[in-house]
Amino acid sequence: MAESLDDGLRETGLDSEVVFKGRLLEVRRDRVRLPNGAETTREYIAHPGAVVVIPVLSTGKYLLERQFRYPLKQVFLELPAGKVDPGEDLLAAAQRELKEETGYSAREWQRLGRIHPCIGYSNEGIEVFLARKLEQTAPQQLDANEFIDVVTLSSAEMMKAIRSGELTDGKTLSALYLAELFRHA
Amino acid sequence: MAESLDDGLRETGLDSEVVFKGRLLEVRRDRVRLPNGAETTREYIAHPGAVVVIPVLSTGKYLLERQFRYPLKQVFLELPAGKVDPGEDLLAAAQRELKEETGYSAREWQRLGRIHPCIGYSNEGIEVFLARKLEQTAPQQLDANEFIDVVTLSSAEMMKAIRSGELTDGKTLSALYLAELFRHA
Numbered sequence: 239m240a241e242s243l244d245d246g247l248r249e250t251g252l253d254s255e256v257v258f259k260g261r262l263l264e265v266r267r268d269r270v271r272l273p274n275g276a277e278t279t280r281e282y283i284a285h286p287g288a289v290v291v292i293p294v295l296s297t298g299k300y301l302l303e304r305q306f307r308y309p310l311k312q313v314f315l316e317l318p319a320g321k322v323d324p325g326e327d328l329l330a331a332a333q334r335e336l337k338e339e340t341g342y343s344a345r346e347w348q349r350l351g352r353i354h355p356c357i358g359y360s361n362e363g364i365e366v367f368l369a370r371k372l373e374q375t376a377p378q379q380l381d382a383n384e385f386i387d388v389v390t391l392s393s394a395e396m397m398k399a400i401r402s403g404e405l406t407d408g409k410t411l412s413a414l415y416l417a418e419l420f421r422h423a
Numbered sequence: 424m425a426e427s428l429d430d431g432l433r434e435t436g437l438d439s440e441v442v443f444k445g446r447l448l449e450v451r452r453d454r455v456r457l458p459n460g461a462e463t464t465r466e467y468i469a470h471p472g473a474v475v476v477i478p479v480l481s482t483g484k485y486l487l488e489r490q491f492r493y494p495l496k497q498v499f500l501e502l503p504a505g506k507v508d509p510g511e512d513l514l515a516a517a518q519r520e521l522k523e524e525t526g527y528s529a530r531e532w533q534r535l536g537r538i539h540p541c542i543g544y545s546n547e548g549i550e551v552f553l554a555r556k557l558e559q560t561a562p563q564q565l566d567a568n569e570f571i572d573v574v575t576l577s578s579a580e581m582m583k584a585i586r587s588g589e590l591t592d593g594k595t596l597s598a599l600y601l602a603e604l605f606r607h608a
Contacts, residue, residue: 244498247491247570258443258450260466263544265443265450270493273570281445282494283468283544306432307542308455309467313429314542351585355593356541357492357499359448359468363591385432385458400536400604406548408540408593415600419585 246273249280257281285362289332290319290413292350293342293369300396301340301372302410304387315389315399316407317414319364332367338379340388344369350420353412366413368420431458434465442466470547474517475504475598477535478527478554485581486525486557487595489572500574500584501592502599504549517552523564525573529554535605538597551598 250271258265264284271277293301306313320335322328329347337343350366380386391399396414399405435456443450449469456462478486491498505520507513514532522528535551565571576584581599584590 244489244491247489247498247572249491249493251493251496257445260442260450260452261464262466263450265445265448267445268493272568273491276567278568279446280493281447304429304432306429306434306458308434308436308453308465309544309546310539310542310548311436313432314539316542351588352591353593353596354495354499354591356545356547357495357501357592359494360541360545361494362541363495382461383457383463387432397604400601403536406537406539407542408538408597411538411597411600412593415596415603416585418600418603419582
């Protein structure tokens with residue numbers, strides 16, 4: 239689908255301002271020109287980018303986490319993930335997050351692709367990595383505000399958790415789907 | 424996994440304030456008690472909830488959309504989706520969004536589950552529906568600020584778009600994975 243086909247869809251930024259800056263979130267509001275020439279505003283989260291890791295143990299089981307997510311006030315079953323530090327390489331970020339959150343290191347890393355979790359109101363992109371040849375090399379090194387339980391699930395247990403509605407985290411579902419598609423590629 | 428196992432993960436809200444309210448986004452900041460007794464703040468988007476629809480034509484092809492998403496300044500290939508109106512039933516919202524964005528109505532609807540696209544900083548939940556027995560019953564009825572091209576893709580074309588990195592939208596990937604898992608259930 240050629241770029242020119244999309245000309246009727248494109249919006250052009252005219253100016254941009256930070257309308258909220260907190261400890262975690264930065265919200266921007268841009269004035270934009272719509273494809274029909276009209277002007278409007280678009281509000282969105284300015285996000286530094288993130289990584290998510292699918293860690294597969296030598297047993298074939300997956301390493302996941304249970305973490306309380308305050309916005310939804312419930313514990314989620316999710317893959318290890320985290321924000322990229324300023325200037326940090328994406329693979330280095332994935333290796334760091336896996337180690338900090340689970341204590342595991344991996345000798346084999348494969349990039350599966352990129353996902354955009356929230357295109358309506360955030361510019362977040364998440365790089366997806368598959369990690370194999372895992373070894374527990376250190377204890378968890380969590381931030382002061384982080385509380386994470388590490389769990390291992392077989393593929394069947396993970397599928398069951400998805401079907402039953404226990405596993406609903408978007409980045410985890412998207413990443414597992416990528417892994418599934420690349421397995422059969 | 425029993426609820427009590429999660430006691431070491433739970434955070435308790437102490438108070439909550441709206442720190443930004445724009446045309447689209449509402450950001451809240453809550454003061455919370457952490458599992459270790461310490462206090463911190465959590466910032467998140469307060470979202471009304473959304474629906475996403477997987478519309479399957481009688482040919483087996485899927486109905487998708489091409490839409491420019493300003494936060495990422497690119498056109499995305501994505502399933503029809505939208506926010507739930509206040510007090511609106513989720514199925515009714517799915518039927519309305521499909522009709523408004525594509526002009527199609529469906530005679531067969533199946534709920535596949537719920538996904539949470541952005542658990543780190545939004546309380547958004549998206550209800551996933553499969554829509555079959557489709558008929559084009561009306562023209563698109565877009566909002567003044569909406570510009571959407573409707574496209575049809577075969578399953579093979581969709582898989583190719585995912586593998587090539589053209590289809591990266593999280594809600595679309597998550598919803599398609601749910602559909603895939605329920606097909607083999």
